[in-house]
Amino acid sequence: MSSNITLYTWPTPNGIKASITLEELGLPYKVEGIDISSNRQKEEWFLKINPNGRIPAILDGSQRVFESGAVMQYLVEKYDTDRKISYAPGTPEHVEQTSWLMFQMGGLGPMQGQANHFRLFAGVRSDYGIKRYTDETKRLFSVLESRLKDSPYLAGSKYTIADIANFSWVRAAPITIEIDLSEFPSLNKWVDNIEQRAAVQKGVDVPQTGRTQEQKAELFRNLRAKVDALDNSDKH
Numbered sequence: 032m033s034s035n036i037t038l039y040t041w042p043t044p045n046g047i048k049a050s051i052t053l054e055e056l057g058l059p060y061k062v063e064g065i066d067i068s069s070n071r072q073k074e075e076w077f078l079k080i081n082p083n084g085r086i087p088a089i090l091d092g093s094q095r096v097f098e099s100g101a102v103m104q105y106l107v108e109k110y111d112t113d114r115k116i117s118y119a120p121g122t123p124e125h126v127e128q129t130s131w132l133m134f135q136m137g138g139l140g141p142m143q144g145q146a147n148h149f150r151l152f153a154g155v156r157s158d159y160g161i162k163r164y165t166d167e168t169k170r171l172f173s174v175l176e177s178r179l180k181d182s183p184y185l186a187g188s189k190y191t192i193a194d195i196a197n198f199s200w201v202r203a204a205p206i207t208i209e210i211d212l213s214e215f216p217s218l219n220k221w222v223d224n225i226e227q228r229a230a231v232q233k234g235v236d237v238p239q240t241g242r243t244q245e246q247k248a249e250l251f252r253n254l255r256a257k258v259d260a261l262d263n264s265d266k267h
């Protein structure tokens with residue numbers, strides 16, 4: 032199918048949802064790397080594509096789509112005519128797919144994102160903030176665990192965008208906020224299976240930064256150490 036897609040992204044948990052979806056669909060796309068540490072996502076030209084100034088976003092011709100969940104839904108509605116990674120609208124499985132996608136967008140992403148903030152990026156050390164958001168992330172992982180104990184994928188028997196969205200966050204938890212996935216055996220197995228997919232291996236590295244897994248782990252270790260060295264704000 033013909034397309035004229037540009038993906039504005041960086042290899043973060045939200046960014047890779049879009050690149051994995053494009054890779055799974057086998058769609059050609061151009062990549063515009065938006066290094067979020069340089070604040071390129073706040074530049075005037077980019078705010079015309081995503082007024083929220085965050086990645087990912089796409090342009091498909093003149094159509095802009097922002098918010099990773101909306102990008103995924105747009106791509107499957109328009110291009111997944113073979114239903115490779117989505118269920119047909121109007122089916123019970125499609126409702127389930129949307130439910131788990133929204134679970135990620137409204138729950139897991141925001142909570143794990145805050146856990147990342149307090150554990151890796153905060154300018155003060157807040158044990159309260161770290162515990163609150165890490166505990167909430169673990170609670171959400173246990174919800175995923177309870178679903179995946181009974182179902183191979185979140186929406187049913189097929190791997191869909193609901194899996195891609197949740198996977199993109201869960202896979203990062205061990206190296207960022209040190210959640211041990213062996214506490215969640217079905218979730219752990221599901222992550223390992225999805226990680227093997229060729230499209231996922233390509234999609235998690237868009238645009239390519241050249242960083243190895245060990246280099247990424249080292250980066251997060253250093254960020255945690257920096258926060259640990261700060262004064263504990265909870266005491267003030």
Ligand SMILES: N[C@@H](CCC(=O)N[C@@H](CS)C(=O)NCC(=O)O)C(=O)O
Nearest residue numbers: 043044045067085086087098099100
């Ligand atoms: N709800 C948005 C969240 C996007 C988001 O927070 N993206 C992060 C990267 S994972 C970002 O652009 N951060 C840079 C910033 O906040 O300026 C989505 O799902 O697309």
